[in-house]
Amino acid sequence: GENVEQHPSTLSVQEGDSAVIKCTYSDSASNYFPWYKQELGKGPQLIIDIRSNVGEKKDQRIAVTLNKTAKHFSLHITETQPEDSAVYFCAALFNNNDMRFGAGTRLTVKP
Amino acid sequence: NAGVTQTPKFQVLKTGQSMTLQCAQDMNHEYMSWYRQDPGMGLRLIHYSVGAGITDQGEVPNGYNVSRSTTEDFPLRLLSAAPSQTSVYFCASSYESSAGTNYGYTFGSGTRLTVV
Numbered sequence: 001g002e003n004v005e006q007h008p009s010t011l012s013v014q015e016g017d018s019a020v021i022k023c024t025y026s027d028s029a030s031n032y033f034p035w036y037k038q039e040l041g042k043g044p045q046l047i048i049d050i051r052s053n054v055g056e057k058k059d060q061r062i063a064v065t066l067n068k069t070a071k072h073f074s075l076h077i078t079e080t081q082p083e084d085s086a087v088y089f090c091a092a093l094f095n096n097n098d099m100r101f102g103a104g105t106r107l108t109v110k111p
Numbered sequence: 112n113a114g115v116t117q118t119p120k121f122q123v124l125k126t127g128q129s130m131t132l133q134c135a136q137d138m139n140h141e142y143m144s145w146y147r148q149d150p151g152m153g154l155r156l157i158h159y160s161v162g163a164g165i166t167d168q169g170e171v172p173n174g175y176n177v178s179r180s181t182t183e184d185f186p187l188r189l190l191s192a193a194p195s196q197t198s199v200y201f202c203a204s205s206y207e208s209s210a211g212t213n214y215g216y217t218f219g220s221g222t223r224l225t226v227v
């Protein structure tokens with residue numbers, strides 16, 4: 001069935017360094033790929049998304065890249081700050097109504 | 112504008128009990144969905160609705176019922192709670208365009224359910 005795999009499951013970086021999280025998806029028909037940030041005790045919050053007709057999208061320190069041929073997409077966070085510490089989820093939309101999520105990456109930014 | 116509101120925030124049930132998790136949104140979103148979040152498994156779709164009167168099953172629908180009588184509300188019912196349903200439940204909503212394109216989800220703050 002449709003699935004999304006996310007790596008790594010945990011990531012620890014020094015403040016100011018970059019962080020990269022990678023996801024792969026199974027359905028080549030998927031056309032929408034969002035990223036969510038979840039802080040402790042809260043619901044996931046959309047931070048950036050990309051559609052299949054675009055290869056890269058950037059919003060300040062956050063960027064997402066998409067390789068449709070290889071069926072993978074990545075989240076890049078530059079100049080990381082302690083407040084970037086959270087769990088990050090990638091997702092892919094299947095059949096327009098079925099959003100599948102990766103298992104999550106716990107990012108820790110050490111001051 | 113409250114966004115997506117879920118109640119209760121915490122609940123403990125005994126095996127076999129029933130209950131309803133409430134979800135309401137005030138953004139006039141057509142699309143609403145329920146997810147459960149378990150450690151190491153991300154979020155898994157339980158049920159979703161593309162508009163009032165329309166519901167459909169997601170990845171893990173067994174043991175749950177939903178209905179959508181209004182655009183604003185999308186309650187999730189557990190008919191006979193089991194320990195396997197211990198989880199954190201999130202409701203989400205999204206604007207869906209006339210072309211059937213979903214936009215980013217807005218999530219509620221979650222309901223932590225424990226079944227003993």
